[in-house]
Amino acid sequence: MQRPARPGWTVPVVALSALRQQGIDEFWGQCLRFRARLEASGALAAKRRRQALDWMAAIVDHELQARFHAHPAVKLRSGRCAKRWPKGR
Secondary structure (H helix, E strand, O other), X not given: OOOOOOOOOOOOOOOOEOOXXXXXXXXXXHHHHHHHHHXXXXXXXXXXXXXXXXXXXXXXXXXXXXXXXXXXXXXXXXXXXXXXXXXXX
16 A cells, blocks of 8 residues: 555545546546645645756756767767777777
8 A cells, every 4th residue: 555645635536537527526626625735734835846956956967968978078088988889998
């Protein structure tokens, strides 16, 4: 059995059918209640802050790698390594 992703929240089971137009309002109501709970507890804001930091770190990482691989000395050496690699040297 899995632990809940959010302590204090038990995921409700809601039967719905888009085809029959049944249970959609109840489902959406549960979604809104969950979001309201996250907002009230500050969990949503904390998650957004973590996402923003992760996003920034990914951008910095990508840029650093791009600049590293674009450097002329790295290009030269990586080309030499690539030629030697299949020969095991």
